[in-house]
Amino acid sequence: MTISVSPEAAATTTALRALPLLCRNCGAARDAGPAAICEQCLGPLEAVYDPARALPARDAIAARPTSLWRYREWLPLDGEPVHSPDTGWTPLLEAPRLARRLGIARAWVKNDTVSHPSLSFKDRVVAVAINAAAAFGIHTIGCASTGNLANAVAAQAARAGLEAWVFIPHDLESGKVAGTAIFAPRLVRVRGTYDDVNRLCAQAADRFGWGIVNVNLRAYYGEGSKTMAFEIAEQLGWRLPSAVIAPMAGGSLVTKLRKGFGEFLGAGLVDGALPRIFGAQASGCAPIARLVERGDDQIVPEIPRTIARSIAIGNPPDGRFAARIIRDTGGWAAHVSDDEIVAGIHALAEDCGIFSETAGGTTVAAALALSRQGRLHADDELVLCITGHGLKTLEALGDISAAAPVIEPRLREVAALAAAVGS
Numbered sequence: 001m002t003i004s005v006s007p008e009a010a011a012t013t014t015a016l017r018a019l020p021l022l023c024r025n026c027g028a029a030r031d032a033g034p035a036a037i038c039e040q041c042l043g044p045l046e047a048v049y050d051p052a053r054a055l056p057a058r059d060a061i062a063a064r065p066t067s068l069w070r071y072r073e074w075l076p077l078d079g080e081p082v083h084s085p086d087t088g089w090t091p092l093l094e095a096p097r098l099a100r101r102l103g104i105a106r107a108w109v110k111n112d113t114v115s116h117p118s119l120s121f122k123d124r125v126v127a128v129a130i131n132a133a134a135a136f137g138i139h140t141i142g143c144a145s146t147g148n149l150a151n152a153v154a155a156q157a158a159r160a161g162l163e164a165w166v167f168i169p170h171d172l173e174s175g176k177v178a179g180t181a182i183f184a185p186r187l188v189r190v191r192g193t194y195d196d197v198n199r200l201c202a203q204a205a206d207r208f209g210w211g212i213v214n215v216n217l218r219a220y221y222g223e224g225s226k227t228m229a230f231e232i233a234e235q236l237g238w239r240l241p242s243a244v245i246a247p248m249a250g251g252s253l254v255t256k257l258r259k260g261f262g263e264f265l266g267a268g269l270v271d272g273a274l275p276r277i278f279g280a281q282a283s284g285c286a287p288i289a290r291l292v293e294r295g296d297d298q299i300v301p302e303i304p305r306t307i308a309r310s311i312a313i314g315n316p317p318d319g320r321f322a323a324r325i326i327r328d329t330g331g332w333a334a335h336v337s338d339d340e341i342v343a344g345i346h347a348l349a350e351d352c353g354i355f356s357e358t359a360g361g362t363t364v365a366a367a368l369a370l371s372r373q374g375r376l377h378a379d380d381e382l383v384l385c386i387t388g389h390g391l392k393t394l395e396a397l398g399d400i401s402a403a404a405p406v407i408e409p410r411l412r413e414v415a416a417l418a419a420a421v422g423s
């Protein structure tokens with residue numbers, strides 16, 4: 001009997017392979033697979049790279065297509081990715097007015113508000129996780145999400161032709177819900193906080209054998225965040241900034257920025273000092289920032305109460321690790337009020353022409369707070385990671401159109417307006 005295998009299926013099972021895993025806690029090794037936690041100690045799992053693998057030089061990387069796959073030797077897959085080939089390589093733009101506001105030498109915005117395809121940095125992690133799912137022959141993926149991850153999973157699953165189960169808190173911003181529902185996943189709104197949603201999702205992954213990108217594919221997913229660090233280094237002309245600030249939800253992004261910079265230093269692609277890593281949270285949900293301030297080693301979970309929904313995780317899985325990395329690099333963390341977050345969104349828009357969601361406002365406001373605290377220096381070169389688009393969180397801005405006058409279509413009325421502002 002002949003068994004016919006479609007070319008796609010053959011490519012999926014033979015060419016693409018996920019790397020094996022290691023427990024970050026106890027060091028136990030295990031085969032590649034959709035595993036949530038270490039079977040020995042319940043610790044977090046990490047992909048293991050072959051230290052003897054061939055690494056590309058600067059010019060070889062620079063000659064590759066402009067997507068996050070140009071850094072494939074540092075991503076946890078072997079072989080050709082089969083999904084999401086176009087994600088990554090967002091703009092890095094210099095922000096001199098923001099630098100002046102912060103009292104530092106230079107500032108840049110890493111602009112993931114224009115990430116392909118779903119306008120947040122979560123496209124990076126999902127691009128890696130969806131290929132890990134393909135390597136494992138998993139046809140249904142899913143996530144527990146505060147919004148952006150839901151958008152990224154739904155969009156990338158739609159293009160890949162995979163089924164997606166997406167779990168979100170029932171009361172998310174309408175832009176986040178619409179930006180998921182439009183891709184027609186199985187979208188489920190759960191009465192509860194993100195932490196409740198996450199627990200439910202972990203149980204569903206077990207029961208139905210789904211690939212939940214931030215649960216049992218998390219070891220692969222997290223590695224996608226490193227590409228933000230790689231792009232920053234390459235786009236600065238193969239060098240590192242002196243400081244980086246990023247918003248913190250589960251705490252993964254800041255730890256992966258540290259790992260990414262470290263890997264490029266280790267590969268000799270850049271030299272100099274590791275950047276100081278700074279974290280930003282909303283005061284209404286700041287378990288990691290408060291841990292940095294206290295200096296002990298235990299997250300105190302919080303019930304989120306902030307407009308910065310996308311980063312409102314009360315019991316962050318990578319929180320302890322994130323706080324330790326922030327302190328070890330000589331960085332710090334700040335948390336800011338909802339009013340400061342809105343002011344931060346406006347400041348970024350007016351200084352840089354970038355419309356960010358609440359997480360970006362949090363990052364700008366936290367940078368200003370850290371500057372006031374004397375934690376940024378006059379000679380600092382700071383990169384601000386702006387991670388999601390402002391059209392997703394319009395609710396945060398109130399009735400922003402109210403300030404715009406409505407007139408009859410007559411030149412006389414424009415002249416009156418111009419006279420009033422002295423133009």
Ligand SMILES: *Cc1c(COP(=O)(O)O)cnc(C)c1O
Nearest residue numbers: 148249250251252253359387388
């Ligand atoms: C998820 C998210 C982050 C950071 O998430 P971590 O869980 O800390 O990696 C930052 N900004 C936005 C907009 C996000 O959606």
Ligand SMILES: [Zn+2]
Nearest residue numbers: 023026038041
């Ligand atoms: Zn372990």
